[in-house]
Amino acid sequence: MEDAERERNGELIGPALGPVTAGQIEADLERGKIYRLNDRFFKFLFGREERKPLFLDLVNALVFPDGSAGFTDFEYANRELSAARVEGKDCYLDIVANMADGTQVEVEVQVRNWNDYLQRSAYYLSTLHASQMGLGGSYLDLKRTVSIHILAFSLFSGERFRREFCLCDVESGEKLSDDLKLIYLEVPKYASYGTPRNRLEYWLMYLAGMEAKKMPEAMVKDPMIGEALNLEKLFLQSREERQRYIVSYKAMRDAMTRDETIRRVARAEGEARGEARGEARGLAKGLNEGEAKGIAATARRMLARGVSSEQVADFTGLSPDEVEALRVGIGN
Numbered sequence: 001m002e003d004a005e006r007e008r009n010g011e012l013i014g015p016a017l018g019p020v021t022a023g024q025i026e027a028d029l030e031r032g033k034i035y036r037l038n039d040r041f042f043k044f045l046f047g048r049e050e051r052k053p054l055f056l057d058l059v060n061a062l063v064f065p066d067g068s069a070g071f072t073d074f075e076y077a078n079r080e081l082s083a084a085r086v087e088g089k090d091c092y093l094d095i096v097a098n099m100a101d102g103t104q105v106e107v108e109v110q111v112r113n114w115n116d117y118l119q120r121s122a123y124y125l126s127t128l129h130a131s132q133m134g135l136g137g138s139y140l141d142l143k144r145t146v147s148i149h150i151l152a153f154s155l156f157s158g159e160r161f162r163r164e165f166c167l168c169d170v171e172s173g174e175k176l177s178d179d180l181k182l183i184y185l186e187v188p189k190y191a192s193y194g195t196p197r198n199r200l201e202y203w204l205m206y207l208a209g210m211e212a213k214k215m216p217e218a219m220v221k222d223p224m225i226g227e228a229l230n231l232e233k234l235f236l237q238s239r240e241e242r243q244r245y246i247v248s249y250k251a252m253r254d255a256m257t258r259d260e261t262i263r264r265v266a267r268a269e270g271e272a273r274g275e276a277r278g279e280a281r282g283l284a285k286g287l288n289e290g291e292a293k294g295i296a297a298t299a300r301r302m303l304a305r306g307v308s309s310e311q312v313a314d315f316t317g318l319s320p321d322e323v324e325a326l327r328v329g330i331g332n
Contacts, residue, residue, distance in 0.1 A: 115317035
């Protein structure tokens with residue numbers, strides 16, 4: 001569905017698939033339409049020293065949805081954990097903050113539905129937690145780490161839009177430790193809900209893209225949401241910020257379109273191969289095998305064109321070992 005049609009139908013606007021020009025993005029900005037989960041805009045809104053009250057309110061809403069006592073203060077931390085590497089992978093986090101009570105909180109916004117996102121988010125959490133440990137440090141000095149992931153896609157089945165995970169006993173549910181916590185917010189699921197009832201839902205409704213004129217009166221009058229809307233106007237008035245946003249948004253749309261094209265090609269090739277084999281082995285089994293071969297064929301073509309192994313794994317869902325095996329096969 002095209003953006004204009006989605007807007008006429010009253011849907012909350014997200015990043016549609018398909019190429020987009022800088023002129024089209026500029027036209028949207030002239031109409032005051034901002035994709036609020038865009039990396040540049042999100043950091044403009046929440047990642048600056050003068051925006052600390054706004055970020056603190058967002059974090060407390062996401063971590064303490066029941067309105068219980070939350071964090072009182074924090075300091076922004078270095079967002080790039082380039083020194084923390086596992087198998088050569090650097091970790092780039094959107095916003096990282098050290099709370100007054102010692103808790104580390106990172107907020108990650110993700111618009112691309114990676115096949116391995118659950119594994120990625122667990123990696124980010126463990127990397128950030130381990131970054132506290134200096135040479136000769138004590139494990140007893142490690143502070144709680146909370147990793148928050150705001151998603152522009154549905155990651156889990158079911159209708160719940162907020163999920164919180166920690167270390168606990170599988171059988172009894174007894175919590176082992178509160179030191180590691182993963183929180184996922186699936187924005188599209190909340191967008192189908194009704195009138196927001198609390199701060200968590202205020203922020204999700206805002207991030208989902210609801211226009212100010214369509215927001216409930218209480219939400220518009222909320223000091224923090226009102227401040228966010230005012231900062232949007234400031235953002236739109238800055239030529240420098242707009243240019244950065246255009247570059248970032250265009251790159252995001254292009255990447256998402258490329259992802260979907262690869263998925264469709266792999267799916268089509270897989271179905272074609274699967275149908276042929278299905279005559280001999282049964283349709284269900286044939287489809288599964290064919291799809292796997294289609295994905296492998298796509299991966300081989302990407303490798304032959306010089307695409308890195310990590311990118312191939314990200315786009316196809318193959319494991320690093322599987323991609324490496326295909327690369328070796330090409331060499332032979």
